[in-house]
Amino acid sequence: MIENEEFFINNDDIKLEAEFFQSSSKTDVAALLVHPHPQFLRI
Amino acid sequence: MYNNVVSAVFNIFMSNDISCLRFNFRAVGRSTGNHSSGRGELSDVKACIDFLINLKKVEKVFICGYSYGAAIGCSTVNHSEKIIGYASISFPWDFIGPKYKKLSQADKPKLFIQGDRDDVANFNNFQKHYDFYSNPKEHKIIKGADHFYGGYERQAAEEVFRFYKSIK
Numbered sequence: 441m442i443e444n445e446e447f448f449i450n451n452d453d454i455k456l457e458a459e460f461f462q463s464s465s466k467t468d469v470a471a472l473l474v475h476p477h478p479q480f481l482r483i
Numbered sequence: 484m485y486n487n488v489v490s491a492v493f494n495i496f497m498s499n500d501i502s503c504l505r506f507n508f509r510a511v512g513r514s515t516g517n518h519s520s521g522r523g524e525l526s527d528v529k530a531c532i533d534f535l536i537n538l539k540k541v542e543k544v545f546i547c548g549y550s551y552g553a554a555i556g557c558s559t560v561n562h563s564e565k566i567i568g569y570a571s572i573s574f575p576w577d578f579i580g581p582k583y584k585k586l587s588q589a590d591k592p593k594l595f596i597q598g599d600r601d602d603v604a605n606f607n608n609f610q611k612h613y614d615f616y617s618n619p620k621e622h623k624i625i626k627g628a629d630h631f632y633g634g635y636e637r638q639a640a641e642e643v644f645r646f647y648k649s650i651k
Contacts, residue, residue: 454516458506461497469651470502470541472531474548474556475489477508
């Protein structure tokens, strides 16, 4: 199941929008996927 | 939060029951704040890593970034010992500046995926940049793919997942 997440960056007043998929094995190696920035794909 | 390449990678991890997190940088989508030319975006990625380790209690983290996301994401590889390595898809070395090339250097496993028709992350300069990195490393050239991977998303995602399985 995909969980919608919102969390604050420590010591910063910024909230990040995220999606998290939790595997059935909670101790696996999780993947962090980093998007391109829209500003940089406007090429 | 949609991007064809990142979504293909997200889907292949989900379909194999691997935990994965994707997010919008500050000032993108419903994320707050302002674009900060890299410094703040590095903090965004580090916050995601800390979120996975501290709140989701994962034991290890694998990073995969595409384009600007490759430059920023892979540059956090040494943020934690729990990061096992990364996959970079079309790292834009030529226009992002040397800072991120240095930050993404690591003795952890690295995969570099590159389209041979990419003129943004210019394919002609790929080997020069690739040679900068220390082992362990490998690369995959996707024939026919440009920077946007239209029609080649699945192939790129399969390479990322194969690499993930090989190092986990």
